[in-house]
Each structure stands twice: as C-alpha cells, then as structure tokens.
Amino acid sequence: MDQSEASTGSLVGRDEEFVVARRFLRQAAVNGGSLLISGEPGVGKTALLDAVAEAAAEAGTRVLRAAGVEFEADISYSGLNQLLFPLYDAFDELAPAHREALQVALGFGAGQPPDRLLVSNAVLLLLRSMAAAGPLLLIVDDLPWLDRASSAVLGFVARRLVGTSVGFLGASRSHTPSFFEHGGIPALDLQPLRPDAAGELINQRFPELAPAVRRRLLSEARGNPLALLELPTALTGAQRLAAASLPTVLPLPRRLQALFASRVSRLPESCRRLLLLGALDGTGELGVLLAAAGEYDLDDLQPAERDQLVRVHGNTRRFTFRHPLTESAVVEVASSSDLRWAHSALARTLVAHPERRAWHLGEATVGPDEQVATLLEQAAHRILRRGDAVGAVASLTRSAELSPDPIERSRRLGQAAYIGADAGGELVNASQLLDDARRASQGDSLYATAAAVHLLLNGDGDVRTAHRLLVGAIESGNHGYDAEDQSLIDAMLTLLLLCYFSGEPRMWEPFFAALDRLTPEAPELLTVAAGTFGDPARTGQAAVRRLDALVGGMGDEIDPTQIVWIGVASIYLDRLPDCREVDWRVVRLGRDGAAPARRHLGALLHLCFADIHTGRWDEAIELADEGLRLCREHGFRFFMWYFQYVQALLAAARGDADASRALTDRMLSFAAPRRARAAEFLAYHAEGLNDLACGDSESAYETLSLLSPAGTIAPYVPHALWGCLDLVEAALRTNRFTEAAAHAAAIKEANLGALSSRLALLSAAASAYVAPDDQVEDAFEAALMLPDVERWPFDLARVRLAYGERLRRNKATAKSRAQLRAALVAFERLGAQPWVERASKELRATGLVKPRSVTRPAVLTPQEREIAKLAGSGLTNKQIGEKLFLSHRTVGTHLYQIFPKLGITSRAALRDALAALTDAEDGDSQLGQLPDQ
Ligand SMILES: Nc1ncnc2c1ncn2[C@@H]1O[C@H](COP(=O)(O)OP(=O)(O)OP(=O)(O)O)[C@@H](O)[C@H]1O
Ligand SMILES: [Mg+2]
Structure with missing residues (x-):
C-alpha cells in the first residue's frame, strides 16, 4: 500500500484503481494488452492516465501519448500522427509497402492511397519492432474525439497486442459515442470519489472553507473531483467563509458547463481570443497560437493561466487546457465574428498545412469566394487520396457552397454526390473514383444527389453534410421550382427529413425558402407535412384540418410512398392510429417484396408509434423487431434508431431498465458523430421514461430537459411534445415547482391541446398536476372528461395514477381508490410493471389490503384478447393471422401463453373462459368488494 500511495502522487482516493492500473502495466510490459478507462x-x-504514465516511465517503459481534440476538424490520421511521430525514424525498419502506407496515411509522403488494413498492420509491426528494445505503452486520452481513421486503426491494434510487450491504455467519457471499437477490451469504470476521499481533496485544496459551505459543496459535487476543485473557485471570499449566503448552485455535472462559460466570460477579450485560437487549432502548439495571434502575445494568456484554466509549458512550447470543458466554453461564448476572426487568423498561419488551412478558411468565409472554394476542393481530393470519402464530401460540399459561379458550384456538388454515393460501398480505387468524379458534371440529377444522401447517412456520413449536399442540389438545379417536377418534390421531402434529423431550427430555413418558391404552389402533402412535422407546437394547429382531410381521403390509397408520407405528417398530431389499415397494407406488400424496403420500414414504424399510444405493445415490439431485421438485411443502418427507440420506450415502460438503457446508449452513440439530434431526442425521451420508471426523478428531469427545457416547447423539436407531461412529472417529483408550473404554462400557451385528443389529455393533465389543492379535483376531472381519452390507455392510466396520488394526499380516500384501481387495471393489461407496482403501493397506502387481487382476471393484453376471441369463435390460427396481419406461428405462440393465463388447456374452453373474464372485470367496478386472495 505504501508504495502505491507514493506513486499516485497528488491523486487522492485512487489507491484501488491504481493497483489495477499497475497490475495492467506489469502484465503489458511482459505480454502486452489493453485497458480502457471510462467515467x-x-x-x-486524465489524472489517472498521468499518474500511470509517470509510473510506467519510472519502471523503464517508453510512453507514447495522444489525445482526441473536440473542436479539431476530423482530419484523418491526425491522432495517429500525434501518437507515432516520436517513432518516425523507425519507419525505415518497416518493409517498403508498410512504410509507404504509414507515411502516406500520416501525411509524410505521397503515393498510392493506403488501405486501412495495411496501415493497421504497419502500425502493429512498427510497435512490435520498437518493443524489442523495451516495453512500450500507448496512452490515448479522450478517444471519442479522435479522428475516425485513427480510431479505426487503434481499435484494430489494441485488440492484437497480447503476446507483445506493448500496452494500450485509453480513456473516454462514459456514454460518449466514439468511432473506437472497444468491444472485447477490458474496461475500468472510474467511479466518483468516496465521501472520505472527497472530503480530503477539498480539505487539501480549500482548507479555509467554512464547515457549512464545505458540506454543501461536498453534497453538490457528489464525489466528482473536477466539481470539487472547480465549484469553490466560483465563490466569493465571503461566501467561502459562509459570511455571505451561497447561490442556489445547480446540480452536477451538466451544470458545470455553465460554470466554465462564466469563468471564460470574465477573462479580458485579448485572453479569450487567444484561448479561442487555441481551442480551434487544437494542436496545443504555442508557435501556431502566437503566429496567429497578431497583436496579442503570451502575456495576454496570463489571466487564464492565473485562473488555472490553461497550463503553458515553456520548455516544450506547448500549452494545454486544464479541462476540455474550458475548451467547449471558450468556443461557446465566442461570437460568430470572433469565430470567423480566429479561423481566418489560423488559416493565415497554417500555410504549410493545406488541409487544416482550407478547413479554417471554409469556416471563416461568409459569402461566395472562389479562391477558398478552390482550396477546399483541392483539400477534398487530398483527403480522398487518403481514403476518407466522407471527409472529402464534407470538404467538397462546403466548397460548392462558397462557389460564386453556378456552373462550378454544380460541378463540385456533382463530384460530392458521386463520391458520397460511392462512400456507402467499399472504396476500392480512390484514384479511379476521383477521375469519375471529375467527369461527373452539372450537379447530377436531383435523384443522384438524393441517392448519395441516403448512402452517406447509412454509411459514416453526418446529417449536416447530407443536408448541405441536398440543399446545394436543390438550389442549383434547373427545375425552375416547378411544383409538378416530381424529382424536385421528392428531393424536398427528403430534405424535410434531413431537417428533422438535424434537430436544428436554422437547418429548416433553406427548406422553407424553397417551399415558398414552388410554383404555382406547393403540393398539399408537402405543405401539410412542413407544418406538422417541423415545429408542430407552433405551426401544427393551422394544418390540423388539412391533415385530417388527407388522412380521411386515404381509404383506397395504394401508393406506398403517398401512404408513408401522409404517415410522416400524422406522427406528431397523433393521427397514426387512423392510418393503421393503410399502413398494414404497405407492410403486407413489403413482406411480399412488392413494396420498396424503405416504405415497408416507414409503415412498420408508423404502426409501432400508433401501437405504443393505443396500447398494442406486444404488436409494437414484434413490428420493431421486424423493422430492425429489415434495416440489417437492407443496409439501412441509419433507420435503426427509430426501432431501437420503440424497443427502449417499451422496455422502460415494462420495467426492463437495463435493456432500455442499453438501447438508448446505442442510439446516442450512433447519433452524436452523425449529428442526428433527432435520434438523440428520441433517446432522451425513452431514457427519461426509464428514469421515471426506476424512480430516479432527478436523472429523468435532467434528461427530459435536454429534449425541451422546462418553460419552453423547444422549437423544431417535435418530440418535445411526447415528453412534455413526463417533464412536468419529473419536475414535481424533484420539488421543482416553479419549473413544473412553467412547463405546464408553456404547454397551455402553445395550445398543444388543439393538436390531438392525446395532446389535449396531456395538456389538461399538466395543468392539473400543478394546480393548487383547492382546484386540483376540477382540473383532473376536466382532463378525464375530454373526448377520446380512452384511446390512449397508458397516458390515461398515468393521469389517473397522478390524480389518485393527489386525492390520497388530500385524504379523499374513496375517490382516490377509484382512480388508482382504474390505473392499476390498465397498467396490468399493458404489462407496465413499474407503474403496476406504483399504483399497487398507492392503493395499499389508501388502506386497501392486497390491491392486486382486484385486477387478477385482467391478465390478457389487448392483442391476446383479440386473438382469444377469434380463436374462441372457431377461426384457425391461419385465419386469425390473416385477420390480424400476424404469422400463424405468432398466433400459436400467443395462444400458448393465453391458455395458462385463463387456466384452460384447450381451444374449446376459450369461449367460456372469456365470458367469465368479462364478468369478473365488470365486477371490478364494485370497488373494494372483491375478495382478496
Ligand atoms: N483523485 C484525484 N485527486 C486529486 N485531484 C484529482 C483527482 N482526480 C481528478 N483530479 C483533478 O480533477 C480535475 C479533473 O480531472 P480530470 O481532468 O482527470 O478528469 P477527466 O475524467 O479526465 O475528465 P474529462 O472527461 O472531462 O476528460 C483535474 O484538475 C484533476 O487534476
Ligand atoms: Mg480528461
């Protein structure tokens, strides 16, 4: 113990972790291996990595380090370059093919575009040969921010080190998406400090704190060392001594971000500008910083150094941010003109680095500029030669965007579309591709661009690039905005989706601009969908009647495309249950191979959504499985998150918290690098519900606020509508009465209730949740009296539960029981276990013993009941299957589960058992009179 304590240096409370790390070091030095630290x-x-690096160096291991940088452009292999640069001289020891691949990849030489596998093998061989001279340790911090190419290579290498004397130690934030494939690598999950260690740390650094302040900080920081060290610095001297009262500090750690922003804002402008240069450059080279800084110099950095935000290492001519959150904050607080200033200063400085320079120029330029466009195009070709098609498309589309000449613009877009379309497949021969791309001219057709968009999305491309590409193609097309031009309308519909995926209001601007220009006028469907799918809280109401007309007129519709698009327009106005029949038509066509897979997917998803809200949860789960299978079979990777959401939400609702969490984690890691914020929003909703189900209302509140902050319905985040009541509930459960009331008011203000009967229920309930005691009954009764509330069983049952809880607290026991019982019956039918338990507990608290018995007969889900009824009436499994659009095998499985639930063993007994069941349920309404058993 003594020894490890000595070696953890200034680390507090990390003895155990350090023992693990040292064991890893010893093993890696003789037999190789990898370890990932997360937290x-x-x-x-990072602090632990530092300590390990020091211990390794002391033990005679050579240490190589690199770290991902959040704001750097995704320049391929920049991370690997950082890591392996010190070994440059040893490249000569590699066989020529490997040497050349490595040199080209790392930007030291020109040559054939290197194959990623070749680069990976070259790195592995290089490391092995270096390790002959003594053990080697690679330390890579902040893996999620490492460029894609380096991540892939290091992921490959890290899994193949056993048997060498090379170790790999990586670190990444938990639940942060990354391109680094970590499956199979042992992980060390770094937990917050234990209370005694946290106390020790704070005593060491801030001995002067008054006991009350110390207690408060310890409780707010929850063992997070960064918070422990940072929070006190935001207090005034008087506050630290408890002579002045403490501000209402917000919970951690998300709130820390704001703290960093305020510390940055306090710095003098010259200092902030230097920091901005540093953050955007991302290399930490003081030379670059000072060269770009113009009138500013090192002295201007001093306030940040004094404030412990950055560290300047004079001897190595480098500087580092003490914490990446500072970097985020620096960029966050910068104005757009500051950003442009910094990018152009860096572009002027980085003449020797054409790619980085082009990227900075692209970001610094506002209007059309042929010179910058040319540089970006050249950079794109260089990037492509390194084998990074996605990066090349990004650079080319920015280049097109800045092109003053429309012909040049469409030529560049054509190239981007062409390369993008190919990026979905294997990139066999980059130079061939380049030649073809050069020949592709005139912007290609809108269809080719739309195809490229889909390939990009289903590959590694990001939504913003796809959006840029399609906007470019629409704006430079020679369609004259003719509303009859089907390729234009299709492209507009695809753009609508991209805008939605992006989750960013400003992405909608070009869509609406193009919509306005359509002549003689935009097609009805497009206009309606724009109103209901973009920002329904603000523009949905105006489209309600027109949407109803579209949905109502769909009876004989057979065109899957039309059906699915009307479905898209229906989602947030809860009209999907009215589309079930036509959606099933598309699904059957799809199953027969007679509808395109994408339409089949769309219809499946719409059925899932309808099923979730109308309580057909078993069916939703089956259909989501089918959707995921289809995505896999057809390579629609991008659409998986939809179905993962369905599964995550229902797993949460049914109490399978781990499964739900695993799914939302997967959605989030997929979404972030692709900037698909819509997928994040869906994940937040499911995660929030999961937290509520687990009773973790604090997390629920934090997560749901990311979907839409309390007090506003986030613009262009239609999914905010689905989480609105959950947020009010989470706020109330965490005693945030002001926030709860603010959100209920926002819901009312936005008149969400006018959009659908479900939203009417949710909005009325939101008002009831926050109503004062003397109005609460009227408010809840008003909500329950609304038309069609029975269509939405889960929502309704939750409102009843909340009502029952309030009534019980107000000592209206009999009324409370009635609500709680009705809620319990509904939750049991749905299989919503966490809520079954909550309702049962509440019922017990009203003094009812064994409340569950009242619902004993109600064991069948709605779908099971339907199947049982049909089977009881004499239909075969096949006939039932055809009626309900299920396979006969599925019907069989259901019956297999239904028989024991009803206590019967044959079909013949079904009819009687069902009749008995109905009688028993009728008896439910005689409250409290059923015998316990
Ligand atoms: N056990 C410890 N004892 C003393 N100081 C610590 C300890 N752990 C962390 N610190 C300090 O807390 C701050 C935050 O730690 P660090 O930067 O290592 O966090 P991190 O997990 O790498 O965060 P990020 O995910 O943002 O990279 C640093 O100033 C670090 O020196
Ligand atoms: Mg770190």
Whole structure:
C-alpha cells in the first residue's frame, strides 16, 4: 500500500484503481494488452492516465501519448500522427509497402492511397519492432474525439497486442459515442470519489472553507473531483467563509458547463481570443497560437493561466487546457465574428498545412469566394487520396457552397454526390473514383444527389453534410421550382427529413425558402407535412384540418410512398392510429417484396408509434423487431434508431431498465458523430421514461430537459411534445415547482391541446398536476372528461395514477381508490410493471389490503384478447393471422401463453373462459368488494 500511495502522487482516493492500473502495466510490459478507462466528465480519467504514465516511465517503459481534440476538424490520421511521430525514424525498419502506407496515411509522403488494413498492420509491426528494445505503452486520452481513421486503426491494434510487450491504455467519457471499437477490451469504470476521499481533496485544496459551505459543496459535487476543485473557485471570499449566503448552485455535472462559460466570460477579450485560437487549432502548439495571434502575445494568456484554466509549458512550447470543458466554453461564448476572426487568423498561419488551412478558411468565409472554394476542393481530393470519402464530401460540399459561379458550384456538388454515393460501398480505387468524379458534371440529377444522401447517412456520413449536399442540389438545379417536377418534390421531402434529423431550427430555413418558391404552389402533402412535422407546437394547429382531410381521403390509397408520407405528417398530431389499415397494407406488400424496403420500414414504424399510444405493445415490439431485421438485411443502418427507440420506450415502460438503457446508449452513440439530434431526442425521451420508471426523478428531469427545457416547447423539436407531461412529472417529483408550473404554462400557451385528443389529455393533465389543492379535483376531472381519452390507455392510466396520488394526499380516500384501481387495471393489461407496482403501493397506502387481487382476471393484453376471441369463435390460427396481419406461428405462440393465463388447456374452453373474464372485470367496478386472495 505504501508504495502505491507514493506513486499516485497528488491523486487522492485512487489507491484501488491504481493497483489495477499497475497490475495492467506489469502484465503489458511482459505480454502486452489493453485497458480502457471510462467515467463521467471530470472524474479523474486524465489524472489517472498521468499518474500511470509517470509510473510506467519510472519502471523503464517508453510512453507514447495522444489525445482526441473536440473542436479539431476530423482530419484523418491526425491522432495517429500525434501518437507515432516520436517513432518516425523507425519507419525505415518497416518493409517498403508498410512504410509507404504509414507515411502516406500520416501525411509524410505521397503515393498510392493506403488501405486501412495495411496501415493497421504497419502500425502493429512498427510497435512490435520498437518493443524489442523495451516495453512500450500507448496512452490515448479522450478517444471519442479522435479522428475516425485513427480510431479505426487503434481499435484494430489494441485488440492484437497480447503476446507483445506493448500496452494500450485509453480513456473516454462514459456514454460518449466514439468511432473506437472497444468491444472485447477490458474496461475500468472510474467511479466518483468516496465521501472520505472527497472530503480530503477539498480539505487539501480549500482548507479555509467554512464547515457549512464545505458540506454543501461536498453534497453538490457528489464525489466528482473536477466539481470539487472547480465549484469553490466560483465563490466569493465571503461566501467561502459562509459570511455571505451561497447561490442556489445547480446540480452536477451538466451544470458545470455553465460554470466554465462564466469563468471564460470574465477573462479580458485579448485572453479569450487567444484561448479561442487555441481551442480551434487544437494542436496545443504555442508557435501556431502566437503566429496567429497578431497583436496579442503570451502575456495576454496570463489571466487564464492565473485562473488555472490553461497550463503553458515553456520548455516544450506547448500549452494545454486544464479541462476540455474550458475548451467547449471558450468556443461557446465566442461570437460568430470572433469565430470567423480566429479561423481566418489560423488559416493565415497554417500555410504549410493545406488541409487544416482550407478547413479554417471554409469556416471563416461568409459569402461566395472562389479562391477558398478552390482550396477546399483541392483539400477534398487530398483527403480522398487518403481514403476518407466522407471527409472529402464534407470538404467538397462546403466548397460548392462558397462557389460564386453556378456552373462550378454544380460541378463540385456533382463530384460530392458521386463520391458520397460511392462512400456507402467499399472504396476500392480512390484514384479511379476521383477521375469519375471529375467527369461527373452539372450537379447530377436531383435523384443522384438524393441517392448519395441516403448512402452517406447509412454509411459514416453526418446529417449536416447530407443536408448541405441536398440543399446545394436543390438550389442549383434547373427545375425552375416547378411544383409538378416530381424529382424536385421528392428531393424536398427528403430534405424535410434531413431537417428533422438535424434537430436544428436554422437547418429548416433553406427548406422553407424553397417551399415558398414552388410554383404555382406547393403540393398539399408537402405543405401539410412542413407544418406538422417541423415545429408542430407552433405551426401544427393551422394544418390540423388539412391533415385530417388527407388522412380521411386515404381509404383506397395504394401508393406506398403517398401512404408513408401522409404517415410522416400524422406522427406528431397523433393521427397514426387512423392510418393503421393503410399502413398494414404497405407492410403486407413489403413482406411480399412488392413494396420498396424503405416504405415497408416507414409503415412498420408508423404502426409501432400508433401501437405504443393505443396500447398494442406486444404488436409494437414484434413490428420493431421486424423493422430492425429489415434495416440489417437492407443496409439501412441509419433507420435503426427509430426501432431501437420503440424497443427502449417499451422496455422502460415494462420495467426492463437495463435493456432500455442499453438501447438508448446505442442510439446516442450512433447519433452524436452523425449529428442526428433527432435520434438523440428520441433517446432522451425513452431514457427519461426509464428514469421515471426506476424512480430516479432527478436523472429523468435532467434528461427530459435536454429534449425541451422546462418553460419552453423547444422549437423544431417535435418530440418535445411526447415528453412534455413526463417533464412536468419529473419536475414535481424533484420539488421543482416553479419549473413544473412553467412547463405546464408553456404547454397551455402553445395550445398543444388543439393538436390531438392525446395532446389535449396531456395538456389538461399538466395543468392539473400543478394546480393548487383547492382546484386540483376540477382540473383532473376536466382532463378525464375530454373526448377520446380512452384511446390512449397508458397516458390515461398515468393521469389517473397522478390524480389518485393527489386525492390520497388530500385524504379523499374513496375517490382516490377509484382512480388508482382504474390505473392499476390498465397498467396490468399493458404489462407496465413499474407503474403496476406504483399504483399497487398507492392503493395499499389508501388502506386497501392486497390491491392486486382486484385486477387478477385482467391478465390478457389487448392483442391476446383479440386473438382469444377469434380463436374462441372457431377461426384457425391461419385465419386469425390473416385477420390480424400476424404469422400463424405468432398466433400459436400467443395462444400458448393465453391458455395458462385463463387456466384452460384447450381451444374449446376459450369461449367460456372469456365470458367469465368479462364478468369478473365488470365486477371490478364494485370497488373494494372483491375478495382478496
Ligand atoms: N483523485 C484525484 N485527486 C486529486 N485531484 C484529482 C483527482 N482526480 C481528478 N483530479 C483533478 O480533477 C480535475 C479533473 O480531472 P480530470 O481532468 O482527470 O478528469 P477527466 O475524467 O479526465 O475528465 P474529462 O472527461 O472531462 O476528460 C483535474 O484538475 C484533476 O487534476
Ligand atoms: Mg480528461
């Protein structure tokens, strides 16, 4: 113990972790191996890496380090370059093919575009040969921010080190998406410090704190070292001594971000500008910083150094941010003109680095500029030669965007579309591709661009690039905005989806601009969908009647495309249950191979959504499985998150918290690098519900606020509508009465209730949740009296539960029981276990013993009941299957589960058992009179 304590240096409370790390070091030095450290922001991953690096060096291991940088452009292999640069001289020891691949990849030489596998093998061989001279340790911090190419290579290498004397130690924030494939690598999950260690750390650094302040900080920081060290610095001297009262500090760690922003804002402008240069450059080279800084110099950095935000290492001519959150904050607080200033200063400085320079120029330029466009195009070709098609498309589309000449613009877009379309497949021969791309001219057709968009999305491309590409193609097309031009309308519909995926209001601007220009006028469907799918809280109401007309007129519709698009327009106005029949038509066509897979997917998803809200949960789960299978079979990777959401939401609702969490984690890691914020929003909703189900209302509140902050319905985040009541509930459960009331008011203000009967229920309930005691009954009764509330069983049952809880607290026991019982019956039918338990507990608290018995007969789900009824009436499994659009095998499985639930063993007994069941349920209404058993 003594020894490890000595070696953890200034680390507090990390003895156990350090023992694990040292064991890893010893093993890696003789037999290789990898270890990943994960943990929340500021928990001490980097600090632990530092301590390990020091221990390794002391033990005679050579240490190579690199770290991902959040704001750097995704320049391929920049991370690997950082890591392997010190070994440059040893490249000569590699066989020529490997040497050349490595040199080209790392930007030291020109040549054939290197194959990623060749680069990976070259790295592995290089490391092995270096390790002959003594053990080697690679340390890579902040893996999620490492460029894609380096991540892939290091993921490959890290899994093949056993048997060498090379170790790989990586660190990443938990639940942060990354391109680094970590499956199979042992992980060390760094937990917050234990209370005694947290106390010790705060005593060491801030001995002067008054006991009350110390207690408060310890409780707010929850063992997070960063918070422990940072929070006191935001207090005034008087506050630290408890002579002045403490501000209402917000919970951690998400709130830390704001703290960093305020510390940055306090710095003098010259200092902030230097920091901005540093953050955007991302290399930490003081030379670059000072060269770009113009009138500013090192002295201007001093306030940040004094404030412990950055560290300047004079001897190595480098500077580092003490924490990545500072970097985020620096960029966050910068104005757009500051950003442009910094990018152009860096572009002027980085003449020797054409790619980085082009990227900075692209970001610094506002209007059309042929010179910058040319540089970006050249950079794109260089990037492509390194084998990074996605990066090349990004650079080319920015180049097109800045092109003053429309012909040049469409030529560049054509190239981007062409390369993008190919990026979905294997990139066999980059130079061939380049030649073809050069020949592709005139912007290609809109269809080719739309195809490229889909390929990009289903590959590694991001939504913003796809959006840029399609906007470019629409704006430079020679369609004259003719509303009859089907390729234009299709492209507009695809653009509508991209805008939605992006989750960013400003992405909608070009869509609406193009919509306005359509002549003689935009097709009805497009206009309606724009109103209901973009920002329904603000524009949905105006489209309600027109949407109803579209949905109502769909009876004989057979065109899958039309059906699915009307479905898209229906989602947030809860009209999907009215589309079930036509959606099933598309699904059957799809199953027969007679409808395109994408339409089949769309219809499946719409059925899932309808099923979730109308309580057909078993069917939703089956259909989501079918959707995921289809995505896999047809390579529609991008659409998987839809179905994962369905599964995550229902797993949460049914109490399978782990499964739900695993699915939302997967959605989030997919979404972030692709900037698909819509997928994040869906994940937040499911995660929030999961937290509520687990009773973790604090997390629920934090997560649901990311979907839409309390007090506003986030613009262009239609999914905010689906989480609105959950947020009010989470706020109330965490005693945030002001926030709850603010959100209920926002819901009312936005008149969400006018959009659908479901939203009417949710909005009325939101008002009831926050109503004062003397109005609460009227408010809840008003909500329950609304038309069609029975269509939405889960929502309704939750409102009843909340009502029952309030009534019980107000001592209206009999009324409370009635609500709670009705809620319990509904939850049991749905299989919503966490809520079954909550309702049962509440019922017990009203003094009812064994409340569950009242619902004993109600064991069948709605779908099971339907199947049982049909089977009881004499239909075969096949006939039932055809009626309900299920396979006969599925019907069989259901019956197999239904028989024991009803206590019967044959079909013949079904009819009687069902009749008995109905009688028993009728008896439910005689409250409290059923015998317990
Ligand atoms: N056990 C510890 N004892 C003392 N100081 C610590 C300890 N752990 C972390 N710190 C300090 O807390 C701050 C945050 O730690 P660190 O930067 O290592 O967090 P991190 O997990 O790498 O965060 P991020 O995810 O943001 O990279 C640093 O100033 C670090 O020196
Ligand atoms: Mg770190």
